Amino acid sequence: METKVYNLGKFRNEELKFAVIVAKFNKEFVYVKHKERSTWEIPGGHREMDEVIDDTAKRELSEETGATRFNIEAVCDYSVEKVGCEINYGRVYYAEIEELGKLPDLEIGEVKLFDSMPENLTYPEIQPLLFKMVQENLRGQR
Template sequence: MLKVNFYRLNTIEDSKLLFAVVMSKYNGQWIYVKHKKRNTWEIPGGHREQNETIDSTASRELFEETGAKKFNLTPVCIYSVDSDETTDYTESFGQLFYSQVETLEKLPDFEINEIKLFDKIPDNLTYPLIQPFLHEKVLGYLKRV
């Protein structure tokens, strides 16, 4: 079984942050995306490229996966996914962001097939053991700010 762990910002070495995930709202609704190779919904985000800051990863992925042109980006926390089974799987780290998107333009022709706005987290998730925890973490963050 997978376990999602959360850490305060700047408590994990930056070079270990391999992913950026961006919980985003547009016109009061959550943005979820559908990859061309899958039939499920996921939070915009992806892998950090070589020589890229984690903030740049978040901005790039948000644009590539949603067409967001004008937005703010707020780091929320670091997260990791860990397996409690005895496998060769090692804990992997990412940074979770929140974004308020002001402008959505045409979806770029990358790996995302469709974006959709939701009032709450959709049922048909790509990563159902991970994404609900990230969504809840951002909801908690928004209650505090």
């Protein structure tokens, strides 16, 4: 599996299948655990048919964390290529959550705050690189 990162806007909305949102709440990183898994992941998910990827990011952040008020910005685009599969493209976002409400009763079973990236990741080949890109972007803004 190979994950690559690109400048923001490399791919058209129609090409982007995923939105991944590195988020902070009270200065800690927000990770979620799917009800059917025992591993942690960065909030995110699939773009719905005819949905603008920015709207996907906002919807997924709310659905997966219960965030009701937040500031969100796009950081970069990425691709994931698995042998024998088509390449998937996505966009990475950074969000600062101001208010967390009740977690919707959907696929996420738990939300937890961490000082840094947890070790037990659902997608260890992908998430560290995307997390690193957001960290570098944040350092560049200071």
